Amino acid sequence: MYRFISFLAGLQNQFINFLRFAVFLVMAWIGGLKAFQYEADGIVPFVANSPVMSFFYSKKAPEYQQYKNPEGKTVQKNVDWHNENRTYLFSYGLGAVIVGIGFFVLLGIWFPKIGLLSGVLTFGMSLVTLSFLITTPETFVPNLGGDFPTPHYGFPYLSAAGRLVIKDIIMLAAGLVIAADSAKRLLVSERG
Template structure:
């Protein structure tokens, strides 16, 4: 047991780097998918209802509900609506930003200042994403008029979209851990280079 505890205690810096790799994988994968129609369509409810991002679209919520494309299906009139809305252009930009944040966080393994910025941006992006739990109706199970004595809809019953959003609590924490590690290394370098050291 002592060997395991010693390994875990001594491996913290490696585990923080594994966290950076995890952020890179998630950000590059999810950011890269923003270039595809189904993923761009899928984020519309989040963006359209967000006070931080809705201005990026040309159409107002809840109009998007009439033009949802089921995943894996292409309905041309819906795609045309999304083109007019600016859905795809916004998704390309958002995907690029997400990939860059992931790269910055990952580069914190070698570059403290870039990694600090990446960690802080990961934290900030996660805060915006978590705000969808307040602004996006689709994150909770809708009331479909079930016959159960205690229908399970609304808060706290998260839909698939809501469960996906809630996971950003982990990304928020990891972003802070990565930023904290970079800040610590920056301060250590400053101390070593100080004439009083």
């Protein structure tokens, strides 16, 4: 058992680099999807309700609720509204930023200064994303009525959107681990 524990302990640096690769993969994939209409439409409730990001759109919440495109379906009047709202333009920019942070995280394997910056950026991005739990009504199950003696809506009942957002706490923690590891490597290299 001691050998196995020792073996695992010796792989810590490789596991941190695997964490960097995992963060890169998620950011490159999710950021890349921001170039597609269905993904851009899907982030509208989060952005429109965010006090930090809503200024990117030209329309105010909750107007977007009338122009939702179901995944896999395109309604032209909804697309026209999203074009006026700058939904797609913002999504392209956000996607480029997310992909860029992901590449910085990956480069952190070889360049600790870039790794430190990317860890801080990952942490900050995740804080903004987690704030959607407070600002976006769609993150909790709505009260749709029903005959249950104890209704299952509101806090703590996360909707699909809320379950998507809460997972960003893992990215928040990963950003801190990446930043701390990069800082440690920088200190070691300065000591020579």
